[in-house]
Amino acid sequence: MPDSSHKIVILLAGDSGDGVQLLGSQLTQGAAQSGQDVRTLSDFPAEIRAPKGSIAGISGFQFQMASTAVHEPGGQADVLVVFNVAAYVKYRDQLKPGGILLASTDGFDKRSRALAKLAPDEDPLEEARVSFRTLECNFQTVTKEALKDMDLGSKAVSRAKNMVVLGALTWMYAFDYIMVREALANKFSGELAKVNDKAFMAGYYLGETAEWSAFKHVMPSHTLPKGTYRTLSGSQGIAMGLAAVAHQSQRELVFAGYPITPASDILHELVRQRSKGITTFQAEDEIASVTAAIGASFAGKMGVTASSGPGISLKAEGLGLAVMLELPLIVINVQRGGPSTGMPTKMEQSDLMQALHGRHGEAPMPVIAIKSASHAFDVMLMAAKYAMEAMTPVMVLSDAFIASSAEPWRIPDLSQLLQIRPTEADISRMPYERDAKGVRPWIPVGTPGGAHRLGGLEKQEGSGEVSYDADNHQALVQARQAKVMGIQSSYPELTLNLGSKSDDMLVIGWGSTYGSIHTATEQLRRQGHAVAHLHLVHIYPLHPDLDAVMAEFKQLVVVEMNQGQLVNVLRARCPKHMAFIGQTSGKPFDALSLTETLLNTMSS
Amino acid sequence: MKAKDYLTDQDVRWCPGCGDYSVLKQLTEVFEAIGADPDNTVLISGIGCSSRLPYYINTYGLHGLHGRAPAIATGVKLASPDADVWLVTGDGDALSIGGNHLIHLLRRNVNVPILLFNNEVYGLTKGQYSPTSQPGQHSRSSPLGSIDQALNPLTLAMGANASFIARSMDRSPAHLREMMIAAKAHHGSALLEIYQNCNVFNDGAFERFSNKQHTIDHTFHVEHGKPILIGKDQDKTLQLVQGQVEVIKLSPAGDLSQAWTHDIHDPIKAYALARMAGDLRPFGIIYQCERPVHEQEVHRAMAEQGQQSLEVILHAGRIWEV
Numbered sequence: 027m028p029d030s031s032h033k034i035v036i037l038l039a040g041d042s043g044d045g046v047q048l049l050g051s052q053l054t055q056g057a058a059q060s061g062q063d064v065r066t067l068s069d070f071p072a073e074i075r076a077p078k079g080s081i082a083g084i085s086g087f088q089f090q091m092a093s094t095a096v097h098e099p100g101g102q103a104d105v106l107v108v109f110n111v112a113a114y115v116k117y118r119d120q121l122k123p124g125g126i127l128l129a130s131t132d133g134f135d136k137r138s139r140a141l142a143k144l145a146p147d148e149d150p151l152e153e154a155r156v157s158f159r160t161l162e163c164n165f166q167t168v169t170k171e172a173l174k175d176m177d178l179g180s181k182a183v184s185r186a187k188n189m190v191v192l193g194a195l196t197w198m199y200a201f202d203y204i205m206v207r208e209a210l211a212n213k214f215s216g217e218l219a220k221v222n223d224k225a226f227m228a229g230y231y232l233g234e235t236a237e238w239s240a241f242k243h244v245m246p247s248h249t250l251p252k253g254t255y256r257t258l259s260g261s262q263g264i265a266m267g268l269a270a271v272a273h274q275s276q277r278e279l280v281f282a283g284y285p286i287t288p289a290s291d292i293l294h295e296l297v298r299q300r301s302k303g304i305t306t307f308q309a310e311d312e313i314a315s316v317t318a319a320i321g322a323s324f325a326g327k328m329g330v331t332a333s334s335g336p337g338i339s340l341k342a343e344g345l346g347l348a349v350m351l352e353l354p355l356i357v358i359n360v361q362r363g364g365p366s367t368g369m370p371t372k373m374e375q376s377d378l379m380q381a382l383h384g385r386h387g388e389a390p391m392p393v394i395a396i397k398s399a400s401h402a403f404d405v406m407l408m409a410a411k412y413a414m415e416a417m418t419p420v421m422v423l424s425d426a427f428i429a430s431s432a433e434p435w436r437i438p439d440l441s442q443l444l445q446i447r448p449t450e451a452d453i454s455r456m457p458y459e460r461d462a463k464g465v466r467p468w469i470p471v472g473t474p475g476g477a478h479r480l481g482g483l484e485k486q487e488g489s490g491e492v493s494y495d496a497d498n499h500q501a502l503v504q505a506r507q508a509k510v511m512g513i514q515s516s517y518p519e520l521t522l523n524l525g526s527k528s529d530d531m532l533v534i535g536w537g538s539t540y541g542s543i544h545t546a547t548e549q550l551r552r553q554g555h556a557v558a559h560l561h562l563v564h565i566y567p568l569h570p571d572l573d574a575v576m577a578e579f580k581q582l583v584v585v586e587m588n589q590g591q592l593v594n595v596l597r598a599r600c601p602k603h604m605a606f607i608g609q610t611s612g613k614p615f616d617a618l619s620l621t622e623t624l625l626n627t628m629s630s
Numbered sequence: 631m632k633a634k635d636y637l638t639d640q641d642v643r644w645c646p647g648c649g650d651y652s653v654l655k656q657l658t659e660v661f662e663a664i665g666a667d668p669d670n671t672v673l674i675s676g677i678g679c680s681s682r683l684p685y686y687i688n689t690y691g692l693h694g695l696h697g698r699a700p701a702i703a704t705g706v707k708l709a710s711p712d713a714d715v716w717l718v719t720g721d722g723d724a725l726s727i728g729g730n731h732l733i734h735l736l737r738r739n740v741n742v743p744i745l746l747f748n749n750e751v752y753g754l755t756k757g758q759y760s761p762t763s764q765p766g767q768h769s770r771s772s773p774l775g776s777i778d779q780a781l782n783p784l785t786l787a788m789g790a791n792a793s794f795i796a797r798s799m800d801r802s803p804a805h806l807r808e809m810m811i812a813a814k815a816h817h818g819s820a821l822l823e824i825y826q827n828c829n830v831f832n833d834g835a836f837e838r839f840s841n842k843q844h845t846i847d848h849t850f851h852v853e854h855g856k857p858i859l860i861g862k863d864q865d866k867t868l869q870l871v872q873g874q875v876e877v878i879k880l881s882p883a884g885d886l887s888q889a890w891t892h893d894i895h896d897p898i899k900a901y902a903l904a905r906m907a908g909d910l911r912p913f914g915i916i917y918q919c920e921r922p923v924h925e926q927e928v929h930r931a932m933a934e935q936g937q938q939s940l941e942v943i944l945h946a947g948r949i950w951e952v
């Protein structure tokens with residue numbers, strides 16, 4: 027197998043109660059600390075606790091680890107770990123032929139088969155033994171044995187099963203078990219810490235005693251740049267990014283949100299991190315959360331709100347007001363499968379048109395797209411810079427995949443962070459008197475001598491008083507537009523993510539497709555194809571050099587998780603033929619099939 | 631500062647004769663009386679005739695979105711707890727499109743006085759029936775008479791556990807000023823319903839409560855610790871019979887020991903008074919209680935928990951060196 031020895035994709039699956047997500051996060055943490063680069067993908071059911079043992083209730087956690095840089099959680103799995111038969115049935119097609127199946131046999135008994143709606147005499151393990159290399163183990167028994175002197179009920183024993191599996195996989199891939207153990211000790215306390223540690227060690231020794239040596243695989247370690255590392259999920263990246271905003275701008279923040287999947291994790295993270303200078307507020311609805319954020323900005327703090335698709339629709343009215351008031355505001359859309367409630371736990375990039383145009387009136391606002399968990403941190407700083415320096419609402423696009431995916435992240439040096447200089451409370455200027463950049467002053471409530479009235483009605487340029495004058499409205503529509511275009515001057519240079527201008531084909535993407543496109547392009551380049559990759563961060567305004575870059579290539583193809591949104595924006599400004607590859611399956615592009623699709627696009 | 635100094639140079643654009651003028655005037659006089667600091671005073675309004683008021687007052691002001699003023703005000707108070715924020719709203723704004731925001735503001739007890747101009751009609755959109763319109767009210771959208779039940783802002787506020795509930799009207803300037811001052815002095819959300827005549831679309835809606843010839847039969851004033859006395863001769867009072875308020879005669883006449891003594895802290899009696907939506911209605915502070923104020927609780931909790939620096943946040947949890 028070509029590079030499989032340096033890249034392994036592991037998929038863990040079980041009931042919501044099996045603790046698969048916890049197992050996944052501890053395992054990736056262990057992998058990362060043992061020198062692997064890692065990308066993860068969580069697959070949650072939309073229901074909290076679907077019936078036990080049913081296929082609908084299965085949750086999955088996939089990750090790819092490698093001793094070289096990886097950019098995505100991988101396509102088909104090399105290893106599938108299942109806690110019951112329903113998990114096996116749900117994910118068997120995602121295991122490579124000849125891959126390793128680690129099955130907890132206690133979840134394959136008659137009852138479990140009935141719960142998974144299989145025929146009573148059907149034993150899927152028989153078929154599995156033919157297609158895969160199977161490792162069968164009754165983890166319930168192993169766990170019970172390990173914890174026998176702790177006097178626990180069978181439920182408590184079941185709950186520790188994931189720790190046995192964690193131990194077994196830690197052994198199998200020769201992760202630094204001391205670090206994994208330490209991480210557990212940090213996470214849990216008291217009796218639970220003891221139980222988990224015992225179960226973990228039992229799992230760690232299981233491999234030796236059960237003679238699984240043939241499956242042991244020592245991963246060479248990846249050489250990362252020197253520094254202090256941690257793992258970071260997209261939601262954490264956003265929350266820490268906001269903490270960095272408070273630090274860099276010396277302005278406090280008010281974050282207002284309303285519970286919605288998958289955006290709620292941002293609120294959870296913020297509440298948990300207790301950042302200096304960030305007030306959190308759970309509002310009564312989406313409308314209240316955006317308008318409370320606007321109120322906070324009027325009072326001189328940086329208002330921030332977050333939601334997902336339908337919630338953003340509700341906020342649209344408030345966004346129009348923020349454009350009119352010319353106050354800073356950050357709106358984060360953690361996109362999910364739509365329309366309506368759609369696929370709340372699954373990824374999609376189908377709100378791009380909403381971000382660009384989903385408002386009433388001429389209401390331009392910058393739109394920035396996050397491409398990965400660590401990128402989320404940087405994007406929050408960028409968004410805040412544009413919002414506070416240009417006095418404008420800014421839309422940030424993330425999605426369900428980025429929100430829960432994790433990667434190792436080098437903690438940045440604070441002195442290297444983006445500088446933010448909030449617009450000053452210059453009361454020598456009238457409320458709507460613009461500076462050279464077309465930006466009005468930010469005069470917070472309480473500023474002596476600064477009393478002024480804002481409102482949703484059109485303003486008189488300068489004074490800000492109500493005006494229904496036709497020429498004034500024309501001029502102000504243009505002034506608001508020009509001000510937003512002005513942020514282009516602080517854009518970083520537009521650079522290709524892979525390849526060069528002399529290549530033939532340019533693959534353009536945005537947001538969380540970054541990893542899949544990067545991997546697919548890399549693969550094509552290795553095969554000798556002249557393909558480059560450009561990943562757009564600034565969706566509005568687009569980078570001023572974009573047209574010139576696109577003009578350099580013979581072939582253009584846009585890849586996104588929708589029915590063609592960015593592609594239509596780009597087609598409107600580029601005379602060349604532009605191919606489109608889209609997917610709305612709720613799952614990220616599989617890099618391998620994307621490679622093939624791109625190849626077909628090239629030769630067509 | 632004098633009352634007139636609180637006015638901006640903007641032309642006031644209400645219809646001549648509108649009750650809104652009186653409210654504006656009383657508010658500027660109240661500002662003079664309490665010495666309101668224009669740099670620290672903020673008027674937040676929604677959309678509608680009444681919500682234009684902030685444009686006319688020389689403090690900070692925000693004319694926001696239809697119904698959303700309570701949420702905007704909450705944001706201002708979270709960011710700036712010491713600002714003197716006032717909420718200016720109407721019956722359509724606060725009780726129809728913004729009903730949700732109003733009940734949550736009251737429930738949280740954000741420290742803002744709320745001036746709810748109730749004219750029982752949509753004025754700015756030219757005369758549709760509103761949530762407080764009486765059943766049978768003829769309007770441009772209900773030519774045969776509205777079939778909806780009217781919403782009572784005071785009982786709604788009681789239901790939302792509001793900590794201050796009062797009523798006044800545009801035609802009683804002294805009482806209106808007194809109520810505004812009390813609402814401002816209250817620590818928490820203070821709902822002040824103001825009967826306001828829309829002389830264009832719903833003229834005379836409150837005639838029986840405001841016309842001197844009738845008021846005595848249709849209104850009574852409540853004051854904490856004072857007996858409730860009703861009628862020209864002040865010879866009647868109220869009593870609760872099976873949860874309903876009934877008017878009874880004092881007998882022997884003048885025996886105040888039988889009179890209903892108003893207790894602003896008694897929620898059951900306050901609710902009974904608030905429910906009086908017929909031909910006889912109470913004015914004054916109906917209910918008041920002390921309870922924690924939202925923005926102060928938020929900041930107290932934050933101070934108690936302690937706040938972490940960016941450096942600490944970035945290094946929290948598992949970190950490792952490469």
Ligand code: SF4
Binds near residue numbers: 647749
């Ligand atoms: S429409 Fe009615 S409420 Fe509005 S300004 Fe005219 S009179 Fe006043």
